[in-house]
Amino acid sequence: MKLYWRLLGFAKPIGKYAVPYFFYTLFYALFNTFNFVMIIPLLRTLFGAGEAVEHITTAPEFRLSVDYLTELLNYWLFSLYGENYGAVNVLVILAVFVTVSAFLSNMFRYLGQRTIENLRINTIRNMRNLVFDNIMGLNLGYFTSARKGDVMSRITNDIQTVRFCIVNTLQVAFREPFLIIGYIVAMVAISWELTLFAVIYLPLIALIIGGIVKKLRKPALIAQEKFGEITSVLDESLSGTKVIKAYTAEDFFRNKFKSLNHTYSEIWRKMMYRQQLASPMSEFMGIAAAAGLLIFGGALVLNGQSGLDGSGFIAYIAIFTQITRPMRAFTDAFANINQGIAAGGRVLELLDTKSNICSPEDGGIVLGGLKEGIEFRNVHFHYDDDNREVIGGVSFTVRKGETVALVGSSGGGKSTLSDLIPRFYDVSEGEILIDGHNIKEYNITSLREAMGIVTQETVLFNDTIENNIRLGKFDATMEEIEAAARIANAHDFITESPEGYQTNIGDRGTKLSGGQRQRLSIARAVLKNPDVLILDEATSALDTESEKLVQEALDKLLAGRTSVVIAHRLSTIKNADRILVVDEGRIAEEGTHAELIERGGIYSKLVALQQVN
Numbered sequence: 001m002k003l004y005w006r007l008l009g010f011a012k013p014i015g016k017y018a019v020p021y022f023f024y025t026l027f028y029a030l031f032n033t034f035n036f037v038m039i040i041p042l043l044r045t046l047f048g049a050g051e052a053v054e055h056i057t058t059a060p061e062f063r064l065s066v067d068y069l070t071e072l073l074n075y076w077l078f079s080l081y082g083e084n085y086g087a088v089n090v091l092v093i094l095a096v097f098v099t100v101s102a103f104l105s106n107m108f109r110y111l112g113q114r115t116i117e118n119l120r121i122n123t124i125r126n127m128r129n130l131v132f133d134n135i136m137g138l139n140l141g142y143f144t145s146a147r148k149g150d151v152m153s154r155i156t157n158d159i160q161t162v163r164f165c166i167v168n169t170l171q172v173a174f175r176e177p178f179l180i181i182g183y184i185v186a187m188v189a190i191s192w193e194l195t196l197f198a199v200i201y202l203p204l205i206a207l208i209i210g211g212i213v214k215k216l217r218k219p220a221l222i223a224q225e226k227f228g229e230i231t232s233v234l235d236e237s238l239s240g241t242k243v244i245k246a247y248t249a250e251d252f253f254r255n256k257f258k259s260l261n262h263t264y265s266e267i268w269r270k271m272m273y274r275q276q277l278a279s280p281m282s283e284f285m286g287i288a289a290a291a292g293l294l295i296f297g298g299a300l301v302l303n304g305q306s307g308l309d310g311s312g313f314i315a316y317i318a319i320f321t322q323i324t325r326p327m328r329a330f331t332d333a334f335a336n337i338n339q340g341i342a343a344g345g346r347v348l349e350l351l352d353t354k355s356n357i358c359s360p361e362d363g364g365i366v367l368g369g370l371k372e373g374i375e376f377r378n379v380h381f382h383y384d385d386d387n388r389e390v391i392g393g394v395s396f397t398v399r400k401g402e403t404v405a406l407v408g409s410s411g412g413g414k415s416t417l418s419d420l421i422p423r424f425y426d427v428s429e430g431e432i433l434i435d436g437h438n439i440k441e442y443n444i445t446s447l448r449e450a451m452g453i454v455t456q457e458t459v460l461f462n463d464t465i466e467n468n469i470r471l472g473k474f475d476a477t478m479e480e481i482e483a484a485a486r487i488a489n490a491h492d493f494i495t496e497s498p499e500g501y502q503t504n505i506g507d508r509g510t511k512l513s514g515g516q517r518q519r520l521s522i523a524r525a526v527l528k529n530p531d532v533l534i535l536d537e538a539t540s541a542l543d544t545e546s547e548k549l550v551q552e553a554l555d556k557l558l559a560g561r562t563s564v565v566i567a568h569r570l571s572t573i574k575n576a577d578r579i580l581v582v583d584e585g586r587i588a589e590e591g592t593h594a595e596l597i598e599r600g601g602i603y604s605k606l607v608a609l610q611q612v613n
Contacts, residue, residue, distance in 0.1 A: 004165070004337075007344040010127045011166050017119040022174050024112035029178035031105035033186050036322065038098050039315040040190075112175065123166045127159050131351050139357040140424045141384055149232025150225075154350050157227055158343040165340020172337070176326040183323040190316045191308045194297050198289065198320060219271045220342035226264040228346075233257050271339075290320055357423050357444070364443035367450045370531040370562055372435045373399040374421060380429035381416060390416050392585045393430070403563040405573035407603065408582040414566045417582065418534050421564065422448050452530035454554075456537035458517040460509030465494055466501040468509075468520055472528035480527060488523035488553040490516070515550060522553045533563040570603075570610055579603065 008014070060072055132155065187195040237244065237253050244253055294317070301313050308316075374397065381391035391413050398404045406414040419425055420432060423439055432439045439447060452472070460468050469481050476484075481501065485491040493516055497503040509517045518538060525533065538554060551572055558565075567573045574593045581589035581596070581603050589601050596603035 003345055003348065004341055006348060007162060007165055007341065008169060010130075010162075011119055011123045014119075017115050018174075021112055021115045021119075024108045024115060025175040025178050028105055028108040028112060028175070029182040031101045031108065032179065033182035033319075034101050035098060035105065036183075036315060036319045037186050037189075038094060038101070039318060040311045119166070120163050124159055124163050127162065127347065128155060131155055131159070131347060134351055134353070137355050137358075138353060139355045139426075140419070141357075142353065142355070144383070147228070147232040149230075149235040150228035151350065152235065153224070153228035153231040154346050157231075158224055158346050161224070161343035162340045162347060165337045165344060169337065179326040180323060183319050183326075186319050187316060187323075190312050190319075191297070191300070193300065194293055194308075194316055194320075197293065197296055198323075219267055220339040223264060223267045223271060224343050224346055226260060226267060230257070230260050230264060233260060287321075290317060293317060293320060357426050359444045360441060364446075365437060365441050367434065367442050367446045370400055370435065370450065373397055373402070373562065374532070374564075375433040376417070376420075376430070377433060378430040379417075379420065379427050379432060381420065381425065382428050383425075389428075390585050391420075391427075394582075394585070394587055395430075396580055396587060396590065398562060398564060400562050401560060402577045403558055403561075403565060403573075403575075405565045405567060405576035405579045406582050407567060407570060407573065407579060407606065408588070410568075412582045413585040414582050415536055418536055418564055418566055421532070421534060422451050422453070450531045451534060452525035452528045452532070453534045453536070454518075454521050454525050454538045458509065458514075458521045460505060460512075460517055460520060462504070462507045464499075464502050464504055465497065465520065468505065469501075469523045469527055472524040472526070476527055481523075484523045484527035485520075487526045487556050488519045489549045490519040490523050490553075493519075518550050519553055522550065522557060526553075526557055531562060533557065533561050535563065535565045535567075537566050537568055570607055581606075 011017070135151065135155075184195065184199070187198065233253070233256055237257070244250060297308065297313050297316065300308050301310055376394050376396050379391055379394045380389060382389045394413075394417065396404070406417060408414055416425070420427055421439070423444060426440070434442065434447075461471075466478075466481060469484060470476055472484070473480070478501075482491060485494055485501075494501055494503070503511075505511050505517075505520075509520070512520070522538070535554065535558075538550065554572075565573055565576060573579060576593070579589075579591060579593060579596055580587050581601070583602060589596055589599065589603055591599065597607060
């Protein structure tokens with residue numbers, strides 16, 4: 001129940017929708033019931049004209065019965081036509097009443113559905129915004145273990161399912177009860193004996209249907225989880241199309257997708273079988289009850305002892321058959337609510353996941369610019385889900401304006417060290433200081449704004465070249481963007497593109513070569529003009545010509561800037577102020593290129609392997 005109330009909270013301000021919906025459904029129920037009650041005077045006029053046109057000169061006293069409604073109608077007609085009105089006049093007036101009542105009933109029904117639709121749209125919009133905002137605030141550690149496809153499924157499919165839970169709540173709370181109450185009142189007015197029979201029977205229907213829908217939540221949760229797995233496989237298959245085709249692994253991924261899709265379909269099939277059983281079951285039991293009423297009510301009419309005539313009995317049967325409709329809607333609504341709660345649990349789990357890397361509660365220190373440098377002080381690090389230490393007791397300093405290179409074998413911890421500076425991860429022990437302050441004391445936004453990052457795996461977006469560069473500075477002018485592209489040796493190939501800076505580069509920049517993508521990434525960093533630059537193997541995946549162009553751009557970018565450079569190609573960092581050799585999470589050697597060559601250690605062997613002179 002707690003989960004349900006949390007989901008309902010996304011509909012705030014719910015009063016804005018619930019109050020008008022209350023009145024719309026109330027009037028809809030009143031006019032809808034009135035239409036069925038009008039069957040009685042219509043039938044009496046057609047088949048018993050003398051009774052229907054009885055002259056009544058004084059207003060009848062109120063009482064809960066159909067006779068009162070008939071007398072009141074005759075009083076109005078006598079007041080309108082006087083002594084000259086007859087059966088035809090009655091039919092005309094009744095037809096007008098029914099038409100107007102039907103119009104008002106459907107108008108209020110439309111207004112109610114319109115209100116519900118506004119509630120549905122606003123609720124889903126608010127929920128998606130909150131969940132996406134929360135995801136954008138999560139640290140990288142979350143995404144290393146979470147399946148991206150499952151996250152996508154929760155934001156799309158699960159939230160879409162939750163909307164039924166929210167919307168059906170108002171329908172269950174207002175519309176269906178009003179209809180049921182209106183029908184029961186009309187039934188009591190026509191014949192309390194028949195209504196007593198019906199009221200005993202209806203709870204039996206509710207108990208049977210309730211037992212059917214009660215067990216829907218668990219399979220609904222399993223179905224949502226399986227759908228998340230399907231989305232994950234789909235995302236991985238589309239992202240890795242080139243690798244899949246290169247290794248002729250299409251059949252493997254086809255079979256994997258088909259297996260998950262089959263499991264999901266079977267779960268959904270069984271759940272739908274159970275859910276769809278509720279409506280026909282309630283309809284069948286309603287018809288069975290109507291059959292019983294035909295026997296019991298027919299006996300009352302034929303005996304003539306209850307005051308129930310043929311027209312009243314027909315109207316009663318018509319109303320009773322209608323009362324099963326809102327009861328079926330009740331059962332369908334509860335089934336959807338169960339599915340919505342199951343999906344809502346997965347959405348709230350994502351929403352409740354909070355980043356453990358954030359600014360201090362008071363906002364933290366704003367890093368206006370680097371003044372002294374960056375210091376690693378006895379830093380240890382391991383991932384949250386793995387106790388194996390990746391970084392073990394590293395200490396070094398990067399002074400302002402200095403270029404420090406990190407080299408070593410793959411998996412030694414170089415990239416992890418660079419990820420700790422912008423707080424993509426937090427150290428497990430020790431501390432990192434900028435200008436003498438622990439980086440945890442800084443406002444995390446200002447900390448990252450002071451840094452530019454160029455990685456080996458260039459991340460570009462399915463947008464124009466201009467907008468991909470503008471990511472470095474959203475308020476940049478076109479002149480600033482072009483200047484950044486020139487520094488990055490990217491302006492020439494951009495102007496040769498079909499639409500220049502407005503050229504769309506495709507998903508992840510697939511329309512560009514590796515060197516072009518990397519130069520756009522560098523242009524983005526140039527435009528940002530950061531105090532601290534982190535280069536993570538920015539040229540390792542490029543051909544010789546592209547590497548030359550990218551290296552020239554990097555040299556311009558590095559000039560006079562505080563930089564941490566990770567490189568496998570040692571020729572690119574020969575001129576670094578200091579080189580740190582990282583081996584198994586520790587600093588094994590430190591010095592300039594010449595000093596390390598002379599020392600004849602790990603670095604010297606790496607240089608010899610790459611034949612760097």
